[in-house]
Amino acid sequence: MADRPGRWLNMLAALVFLLQASAQSECFESASERESLLQLAEDRFDLYDDSGWRLVSSRGGHCRIPAAELILDYIDLSDEEGLERSYLLHWHAGQLFAFADETADALRQFRLAYVSPQSSSDAIVAWNAYVTGTIAFLEDDWSGLTQARAEMPSVNAPNRPVLDGLINCFGQPYRVAYSQRCRRLTDNSE
Incomplete structure (x- = not known):
C-alpha cells in the first residue's frame, strides 16, 4: 500500500x-x-x-x-x-501563453520583447510602453498599467486601444481584456 x-x-x-x-x-x-x-x-x-x-x-x-x-x-x-x-x-509567444493563462511563461517572453531605444523615436517609446503596460496588467499592477498608457507618445499610437482595453477590463483574464469589446468600453475614471 x-x-x-x-x-x-x-x-x-x-x-x-x-x-x-x-x-x-x-x-x-x-x-x-x-x-x-x-x-x-x-x-x-x-x-x-x-x-x-x-x-x-x-x-x-x-x-x-x-x-x-x-x-x-x-x-x-x-x-x-x-x-x-x-x-x-517573443511578443507573439508571450501573447499565446497569456491567452492560455500561462502567465509566468507569458511574462518571461514579454520581458524579452522590449526594443532597445537606439533613438527616442515615438514608435519605439510607444512599443516599449505597450510592453510595460501589458506586463503590468499581467502582474495586476494598476498603477504601472495606467502609467504605461500615459507614456504613449501619441493618442494615435497603434497599441493604445489595446492598453485601453486592458485598463477597461482590468482584473479579467488577458484573453478577455485583449478583446475588441474591452477596447470599446468607455473608461469613466479619467
Missing part, C-alpha cells in the same frame, strides 16, 4: 504527457509540417495568417501553447541574433 501514492503520481504524469502529445498531434497535420514551418523565412513564419505559428494557432485554443513553443523553437533554431525582429517573435 505504501507505494500506491507514487503509482498514482506516475499514472497522472503519464496522463498529462499523453494529453500534451494529443494536443501537439491535433495542432500539426504531421511531424513534417512542424519541421517545414521551422524552415520558413522570418516574415512568412511570423506575419502571414496562412503559415508559421499563426496557422497552428488558428487550429483552436488548445493549439496556443504548441504555437508558442513553435515560436520558441524557431528563435532557437534561427540564432536570435540573426533575426530581424526577434522582439516581435
